[in-house]
Amino acid sequence: MTAPAPASPASESVLSHRPFTLFWGARVASTIANQMQIVAVGWQVYQLTHSAFDLGMVGLVQFLPALFLALLVGHVADRYDRRKIARICLFIKGVAAAALAIGSIYGWLDKEAIFAIVFVIGATHAFESPTLQALVPGLVPARLLPRAVAWAASATQTAVIIGPALGGFIYVLGPSAVYTTSSALFIGASLLVSLIRIESALPRREPATLSSLLAGIAFIKSRPAILGAISLDLFAVLLGGATALLPIYAHDILATGPLGLGLLRSAPAVGALSTAIFLARRPLSRRVGRSMFIAVAVFGLATIVFALSRSFVLSLAALVVLGASDMISVVVRSSFVQLETPDHMRGRVSAVNSVFIGTSNQLGEFESGVTAAWLGPVPAVLLGGVGTVVVVLLWIRLFPTLFGLDKLTSPAAAPHPPNHPPSPATPTAT
Template sequence: MPSIPVSSAPSGGEPPPAVVPLHRHPGLPAFLVARTASSFSACVQAVAVGWQIYALTHSTTALALVGLAQFLPMAGLLLPAGHAADHFNRRMIVVTCQCIEALSALLMAIGALGGWTTPWMIYAMVMVFGAARAFEMPCQQTFLPSLVPVHVFPRAAAVSSSLFQAAAVTGPSVGGLLYGAGAGVCYLVCAIGFACACVGTLCIRLVYTPRPRVPLSLATFVEVAHFMRARPDMLGAISLDLFAVLLGGATAMLPVFASDILHAGPLGLGLLRAAPAMGAVVCSVILVWRPLNRRAGARMFMAVAIFGVATLVFALSRSIAVSIIALAVLGAADVVSVVVRGALVQLRTPDSMRGRVSAVNMLFIGSSNQLGEFESGMVASLIGPVGSVALGGIGTLAITIAWIRMFPGLWRLDRLDDITPE
């Protein structure tokens, strides 16, 4: 496994920091294995769902409804899930959710292999998956700050992101290949992957300290709202990513581009889905060894602008090679935003509120992926897929310019390795 320095590079003539292998941090390897297995399975499932629903309906509206079906339970449950993450055993919540994901994928495999899958079955499975992810993600987001020291969090987050993205590279490609054998095979692989993630999560060493149970109420989230309002850098980073993903996301249209515009087939769809993760892996590896220790805020804004330009290039491309490169650049740019936002959210929040703040973060960011798919699909039904994706890229550039003016403190953000809870 790679190693991470205990502290950032010293100034002057001080000796280099000691290097601590990742396996020396108890629970971190198990966390990385579980997160990677879950990511791989989710990516394979996304390929199967997207291609199968389009094959059954040949409708961009149906693709949009897939995103909506996953967004609605996530939006409705994330805040109660954040409350649960702050008052119950976070590890056992994640284990339960991963078991549900494995069982739902297994049921879809049985339906696909039996030949009786319908669009409404797919929507139902996606809604169950969205509900499980609503509880799983806020809890999982709190694991890393509990497993590594604060001063190595940016590098540890980059390592986690690189493995997450490596799974996202192989998942779509494998999903495209497996779909040639049928959607049922894809779902069966997903079920096995989610089961492996469940076992990995059980192996994570986390100390559960029961806290006084506070009833779920509006006051608990008013507290979070006040906490975030007092930290405009955090709010700016979360909302910037929200609108960038909401407007610039082209993921929902990949089946249409692969089938009707680039004429690349299921394997081409897998490569297109893997391309953002390919770029993200490269960027993540770079950030492991050269973390964002200078001008982090300005670099994040530049990365979001590149995200918008790459989206626009993808929309106008008619070459599979150019499209893959554009998506790879898009994925690399997105990693910078993820690392900055993760450091601000996780390190600036006390542990007693991390579940609820992570839930708000995931409501803004995680749900925006699904809502972005719905938006892209509905706009595509009106002006076509090319116009929808191109308009999203232009919108992302406009949002970036606006946010620089609205959040000047975020633009001036310098270091990430000295952020502490406030």
């Protein structure tokens, strides 16, 4: 289905487009499930091992499949129906969550079994994440993409607020209850994606050559501003991985339980959600590059405050600021990258972006776990916050064009590969 052109784009809501509304609902359900699962896995692993290194390993086993599959999943997202890929991935996540529940009920879910199932989840997420990123521009007119990105981010942050707290509350009934609920939500999200109907031509299936697999990397390399935006967020997330150590902070430093852990995990989303809703209604119009750099610097400073805090309330406040600043960076970067990328390249570029950004969350968790095992949790988080601020200052010098970016414009007329037609003015999803 196609949406009618509005008389006033400035006042048009992206939620009036049914495909995007279904996508938004699926995003909420799947992210709630994922966040509940993260709380349960983190608490369960720490109860089993009392090891910061093993908490970091949870992140690593999710990162590795995404790293090794990155080039393949981008090519798949540009060759096949993105809705089908997302639907299958969400269903597999539901099955994996059910396996965690069964293992908890029958007592065979040890550390190694958790890592194996989390590895499967990571491999599935490697396909799902870039596919969903590439799908968004086809759900709304191009002029509404920055608003759509903000609303999609608000879906994520709404779920990140609800999910961890709900997971911590349900964990009182045991980890199996959390995993069962997560499984039902993943399958529900898969059904919502299956209801999305959009008019679009089937993708042109380019031969799976080495050149086509590496096209996303080549595209990003040819555009320094895009490379700068993605790599800035990469290092910020990699260094500022305080959330991986939240079970230790909750258990050993702030002396709270699973419910307290859920609240700590929800706190960044409180700031992020309020910021996302604000940006969805009033997108940044000027000096967007400068705003992104300032936001990442504030992210680093908030990480430093959290590292040094011994007050539960101050820790929550620092995480709220951390989430709000991160959301500004996410919306600017995501909108900029999508607007500068033609539709036939979005899957491959999104796959590279997912490795840089999405999986850097897991790699950041591993880095934080290893650093905490060596230095202790407080020095590890403090070092990450300081490192983030240093990276911001360095990136301002390395990418002055990105720092001076004034506005998010309409899709750029990027060069197209031989024998491939240019993308339409209003991109469509496959």
